[in-house]
Amino acid sequence: MAGDVAPLLNLAEIDGGGRALVRPGRFAAARSRLLLRPLLQNLASVLLAACRPLSCVRSPRVLRHRLPLRYRRDVAHPLGLPSAVSPRRLPSARRSACRAPCPGSVPHRRLNLAAVSPSDFQLLLSLQGREAHADYTVAAARFLHSLLASVCPPPPPASPFPQGFSLEMIVALLSKDKLNAFGLMEPVSSRDGGEVDGERSVRAYGIYPRASFFNHDCLPNACRFDYVDSASDGNTDIIVRMIHDVPQGREICLSYFPVNLNYANRQRRPMEDYGFTCGCDRCKVEANWSDDENEHGDIGEDNDGNGEGMDEDADEQMSGSEVGKAEEEETDFPHAYFFIRYMCNRKNCGGTMAPLPPSDGAPSDVMECNVCGQLRREDDEVEADGEENMDE
Numbered sequence: 199m200a201g202d203v204a205p206l207l208n209l210a211e212i213d214g215g216g217r218a219l220v221r222p223g224r225f226a227a228a229r230s231r232l233l234l235r236p237l238l239q240n241l242a243s244v245l246l247a248a249c250r251p252l253s254c255v256r257s258p259r260v261l262r263h264r265l266p267l268r269y270r271r272d273v274a275h276p277l278g279l280p281s282a283v284s285p286r287r288l289p290s291a292r293r294s295a296c297r298a299p300c301p302g303s304v305p306h307r308r309l310n311l312a313a314v315s316p317s318d319f320q321l322l323l324s325l326q327g328r329e330a331h332a333d334y335t336v337a338a339a340r341f342l343h344s345l346l347a348s349v350c351p352p353p354p355p356a357s358p359f360p361q362g363f364s365l366e367m368i369v370a371l372l373s374k375d376k377l378n379a380f381g382l383m384e385p386v387s388s389r390d391g392g393e394v395d396g397e398r399s400v401r402a403y404g405i406y407p408r409a410s411f412f413n414h415d416c417l418p419n420a421c422r423f424d425y426v427d428s429a430s431d432g433n434t435d436i437i438v439r440m441i442h443d444v445p446q447g448r449e450i451c452l453s454y455f456p457v458n459l460n461y462a463n464r465q466r467r468p469m470e471d472y473g474f475t476c477g478c479d480r481c482k483v484e485a486n487w488s489d490d491e492n493e494h495g496d497i498g499e500d501n502d503g504n505g506e507g508m509d510e511d512a513d514e515q516m517s518g519s520e521v522g523k524a525e526e527e528e529t530d531f532p533h534a535y536f537f538i539r540y541m542c543n544r545k546n547c548g549g550t551m552a553p554l555p556p557s558d559g560a561p562s563d564v565m566e567c568n569v570c571g572q573l574r575r576e577d578d579e580v581e582a583d584g585e586e587n588m589d590e
């Protein structure tokens with residue numbers, strides 16, 4: 199497999215799961231992380247760039263925060279695309295960051311993926327997505343196709359698509375986008391380091407081709423961090439970190455949804471959003487739970503949560519008290535350990551904890567939440583709602 203994933207992970211075919219990323223050797227959580235750069239930040243830019251030589255994308259607006267020092271060394275230039283979204287202050291924290299393409303801010307050559315980097319464009323086309331040809335995708339593609347035909351001048355003869363993108367190509371690109379785009383979320387705010395506040399909006403979307411090979415598991419062994427509100431170059435990069443060590447040959451998975459969704463939601467959402475039914479070990483166990491047990495809300499209460507994978511929004515979480523109950527009923531809930539160890543205990547957060555990157559080569563025993571940023575030591579006793587964390 200090409201790129202930065204190659205030394206750490208192998209691409210393999212998995213029964214019923216298509217391509218997947220697998221660890222060739224033992225994967226030590228405290229040392230392993232992957233930095234992934236976006237191939238494109240906005241599908242519309244690809245479409246427009248194909249027929250409008252000077253088209254651009256207005257960068258999403260983000261709040262000015264500084265990237266924590268420990269991550270700065272990871273930052274480098276992305277693949278032919280803006281390495282950062284501009285750190286302009288948002289007039290309102292609720293304002294959506296994703297804007298329609300517009301003239302004037304980012305040079306065309308960085309956006310016209312098909313022309314600038316045919317191999318990256320082919321990589322984009324190789325991503326999964328054909329299966330997502332739902333009626334609404336086709337309807338959206340028809341609309342875009344006629345819009346492009348009416349607003350864009352004919353592409354230059356040297357363009358790889360001198361006729362412009364066909365309807366079929368637009369359908370395919372929209373489908374890739376649907377199955378593979380990651381949402382970069384605004385940071386959470388919290389009340390006095392406790393309960394996490396309100397909804398988070400999406401700052402930007404990006405497709406990270408190598409991250410697109412991570413399959414979903416409801417008990418993931420890796421999770422995704424991003425720092426989109428930092429002022430640094432590369433603030434659209436994502437970092438995938440291991441949650442815990444895994445043995446050789448084990449598949450490395452993200453959760454496409456907050457890990458605290460209940461069984462019913464975890465069955466519904468992958469089908470609705472990605473076209474598959476999850477049959478992971480956790481789902482197999484919970485499939486045998488009684489309706490009563492499965493009718494609980496989702497862990498973490500009225501959480502709006504965070505998906506580590508492709509998606510960014512969530513609802514209905516299991517109730518926090520279930521974690522305590524689960525400890526007592528280990529046979530019925532063998533994954534209780536995961537929630538106690540690796541789910542953020544801050545109310546309404548729903549994030550997943552992974553060890554901080556090593557500093558000076560030494561592995562860290564401090565875990566960081568990928569949603570609220572809470573830090574806690576791996577061996578700390580965990581109480582509900584943010585007690586015993588290192589912020590307090």
Ligand SMILES: C[S@@+](CC[C@H](N)C(=O)[O-])C[C@H]1O[C@@H](n2cnc3c(N)ncnc32)[C@H](O)[C@@H]1O
Binds near residue numbers: 411474477508
């Ligand atoms: C972002 S892609 C992941 C890589 C994909 N397996 C491939 O071959 O390119 C998402 C797609 O992978 C498949 N997938 C991911 N997790 C899965 C799982 N737990 N079980 C079955 N299929 C899964 C689904 O087809 C889903 O739409």
